[in-house]
Amino acid sequence: MSDKRQRARVQGSWASRPKPAPREAVGGAAGFAGSTGAPPSRSGLWGDGRQTFEFHQPAKAVKEVPAERVIEKAGDYDISQGPSGVSRLQLLPWFLSQTEADWAFSKLFAELPWSQKTNFKQGQSYEEPRLTCWYGELPYTYSQSTLQPNPQWHPVLSELRGAVERASGRSFNSLLCNLYRDGKDSIAWHSDSEPSLGPQPTIASLSLGDTRCFSLRKQPTPEENGDYTYVERLRIPLSHGTLLLMKGATQEDWQHQVAKEYHDRGPRINLTFRTIYPESPPH
Template sequence: MSDKRQRARVQGSWAKQVPKHSGPSTGAVPNNHQPKSGSQPPAAWGCGPQKTTTTFEFNQPTKAVRDVPPEKVIELAGDYEISHGPSGVSRLQLLPGFLPPEEADWMFSKLLAELPWSQKTNFRQGEAYDEPRLTCWYGELPYTYAQSTMAANTQWHPLLLTLRETLKQVSGCSFNSLLCNLYRDGHDSIGWHSDDEASLGSKPTIASMSLGDTRVFSLRKQPPPEENGDYTYVERIRVPLSHGTLLLMSGATQDDWQHQVAKEYHDRGPRINLTFRTIYPEPEGHRAGTKLRFTAKDP
């Protein structure tokens, strides 16, 4: 009898109760206890062995690595020859403070209130759009650019006639026309372009008078033919134009450079830009607004 009790105690000490599963009794095995399968996951998931048959080789770039030229800044008074090329020398003359502050203030207020400002409709790739600025035109001839024409207007404001005579003495040019631009705030702008219409003649001189808030006048050089119109590596110039500043562009500037006044995304007050120029009748055989580009036969 004692032997049976002894054997029962020994067997009972090894007979531990299996713990009960707390989840539903579905008979499913938890994910972290799934039996391992002998099959490997597809190699496309990046978990299994992958075979690579491609051999990677380093090849020198076909084009030389080039640095983008730093933008130059012109802000001091002076005469600048900004480039020399087959079409000639491109020149800028910058005269900050050309008008005394009191005179510039009076002129700005008067022109802002009294000129016949309007928003011009223009065309880009056949689509009409409103120019992001206001303009008006003075001259005995109409002026066409970007497929849109401004009618002749001989009713010059007296103040503009006085300023034209002053600029004639400084530049030596008898300007007969004037394009006025009003940039109402920093969102008004004008895109990249050259003033190279045939009606402006070869190598025109343009006198640009700035009144009001300072805006940046940017220039970029025309790329050589081998660049296929890519402006990435061209020279660039930045000219801040402040209240009362005069900028003269002459020589081959309109042949070899483009310019713009870009949008600015912070507060800017209104700015008036007066661009005096000399305009001629459209050359025979040219459609109004046609560009006049430099050729090797030009003097």
């Protein structure tokens, strides 16, 4: 009997405990300020269907880096048009036949007075990573140093100048010859925009020897503060015997380069025919 009474007292003590409050009331009292114990209102919560959210376009548009375009086929290309005018390229692959290009390359490689020019940048001197020589009646200054002219044109150069003038409909009184000895030789980003070349010059570029990629990039707008990240870019493989004409606003609105290539490349000669004016260019 004593055991039964003890069990009854224990069961009675359990039964006399207050019942726990419903989970909703506890959650409402503890989780939401000002709750009266009633189930919380879902007004203003995600999914109540009464509050709307609007997407606002960012104030600054997201830019994408444009894909580089490749030009390989013969033709005329208007690559841009702006306040300074139309920038135009004319590509003539196989301007010279294989036999003509081979003969011209072998003669010029062996017989021109190639030398390495010293340039200056920010007060420091450096040697150009290529060999050059200059033909014409006037000296040519760029990168704070001057090339003295060879007034007597090599016969092969005279013959090539005549062919280029007939194809372009322009006359040229000067020629910069470049010899890229291998893939490590190069020319950095620049424009042929020296005052002695006059406004909107036509530059005729004839390539002989191994193929090298000629790259162009558009000058950034004033709002881009010299940032070339998002500008248009072009790439043109210039093969043996190819003629490229740069016309109109190309030198004002674009830069070009021949970058280093870290794999086997044979020698390449690039002849850039141009017109030089004595002092102030004609208007």
